[in-house]
Amino acid sequence: MISNVKIKVAVSALLVLMLTGCAHPIVISPTRSIQNVDMALIKKNVAYVMTDADRNKQVETGGGGGDKVTYFPYRDLEKAIRDALRSIYADVYVIKSQNDIEDINAKDISYIFTPEISTSSSSDSLFTWPPTSFSIEMACNVLDASGNIIARLRVVSNGSANFSEFKTDFGLSGRRAADILSEKFSIEVKNNAKLR
Amino acid sequence: MSIKKLLLFLYLSLVGCASFTTAIYSPDYEAVDSLKGGKLKKISVANVQPSSPDSPVNSITLRGGSLVVKDGTFSSYIQNALISDLKEAGVFDENSAVRINLTVVKNEIDVSSMNNGSGNIEIHMNISQNNRVYFEKTYTVATTFESAYAAAVAIPRGQNEYPNLIRHLFRKIYSDPDFIKAVKK
Numbered sequence: 338m339i340s341n342v343k344i345k346v347a348v349s350a351l352l353v354l355m356l357t358g359c360a361h362p363i364v365i366s367p368t369r370s371i372q373n374v375d376m377a378l379i380k381k382n383v384a385y386v387m388t389d390a391d392r393n394k395q396v397e398t399g400g401g402g403g404d405k406v407t408y409f410p411y412r413d414l415e416k417a418i419r420d421a422l423r424s425i426y427a428d429v430y431v432i433k434s435q436n437d438i439e440d441i442n443a444k445d446i447s448y449i450f451t452p453e454i455s456t457s458s459s460s461d462s463l464f465t466w467p468p469t470s471f472s473i474e475m476a477c478n479v480l481d482a483s484g485n486i487i488a489r490l491r492v493v494s495n496g497s498a499n500f501s502e503f504k505t506d507f508g509l510s511g512r513r514a515a516d517i518l519s520e521k522f523s524i525e526v527k528n529n530a531k532l533r
Numbered sequence: 534m535s536i537k538k539l540l541l542f543l544y545l546s547l548v549g550c551a552s553f554t555t556a557i558y559s560p561d562y563e564a565v566d567s568l569k570g571g572k573l574k575k576i577s578v579a580n581v582q583p584s585s586p587d588s589p590v591n592s593i594t595l596r597g598g599s600l601v602v603k604d605g606t607f608s609s610y611i612q613n614a615l616i617s618d619l620k621e622a623g624v625f626d627e628n629s630a631v632r633i634n635l636t637v638v639k640n641e642i643d644v645s646s647m648n649n650g651s652g653n654i655e656i657h658m659n660i661s662q663n664n665r666v667y668f669e670k671t672y673t674v675a676t677t678f679e680s681a682y683a684a685a686v687a688i689p690r691g692q693n694e695y696p697n698l699i700r701h702l703f704r705k706i707y708s709d710p711d712f713i714k715a716v717k718k
Contacts, residue, residue: 364556416559431562
């Protein structure tokens with residue numbers, strides 16, 4: 338008769354083999370929205386540039402146990418960016434290009450934000466694939482309606498999650514980084530006198 | 534981490550039996566922006582039906598694991614998504630006599646295939662003013678996505694698909710000329 342130990346070893350080996358080398362899909366959308374405080378809104382319309390090509394850009398970064406995770410940073414973080422701007426300005430639009438003067442004029446846009454996102458992730462676990470640490474860096478030039486750069490912003494955020502937290506939400510470290518990104522971006526914009 | 538915990542995690546990752554939280558809704562902002570400036574009426578939203586968590590449309594399983602909505606049901610997820618979009622477009626007013634009433638008829642994410650997964654949703658909408666229904670329409674949306682043999686890959690893909698399915702649903706509604714005509718001033 339095969340011992341229980343041998344069965345466990347065989348099953349675990351099979352499971353690990355089935356998982357090794359996988360690229361696991363996660364979502365890094367924020368866990369919450371920044372609240373919009375109407376009283377403090379700057380009475381200007383702003384836009385950010387994001388295309389479907391951006392939203393469909395899939396990236397792969399590190400997970401645990403030699404595995405990778407895949408996700409769509411622009412699609413997942415659009416809400417974080419939008420909510421941050423929405424907490425500051427009277428109205429926010431998405432536009433496909435900063436060169437679409439007709440659209441910019443039609444929407445009475447004062448400032449155009451052009452986010453560029455890079456991410457990294459890792460795990461200190463040899464056995465589980467969801468990342469325990471996640472980092473997001475966003476560089477964002479801000480243009481006026483004529484296309485002149487009036488500010489260069491850079492925000493870095495980090496999120497972490499442990500096994501007991503991410504077992505039902507595999508992208509939790511990334512989602513926490515997205516929360517922090519949204520908050521930091523909001524503060525960065527609010528504190529920039531050129532963006533009032 | 535103990536070996537027991539590792540095995541449990543791997544087992545849950547592969548075979549299900551756990552619950553997985555649906556990611557936050559992120560709208561198609563171009564579709565939401567299209568509602569702005571459209572001279573729309575102020576709109577309220579009724580509780581999306583069926584509200585009971587025991588209703589079949591409020592239950593989705595992914596290879597034995599449950600897909601769940603944090604602090605709610607799929608009906609409430611859809612309701613909150615619609616309210617959030619209407620607020621973003623500046624046309625939500627909870628006291629408005631013009632009210633959108635949604636009933637979920639079908640609500641499925643299927644990752645049983647090793648090749649392709651699918652999402653299907655069917656919503657019946659009516660719009661009333663002072664409780665008199667003046668617009669009725671059913672919206673159906675289907676999405677497909679890559680699935681996988683390993684549940685550790687297929688389940689998260691199904692989990693991630695739900696917000697995408699709802700995004701497609703509302704994009705279809707906001708770009709429907711019949712809907713726009715019904716809520717125009």
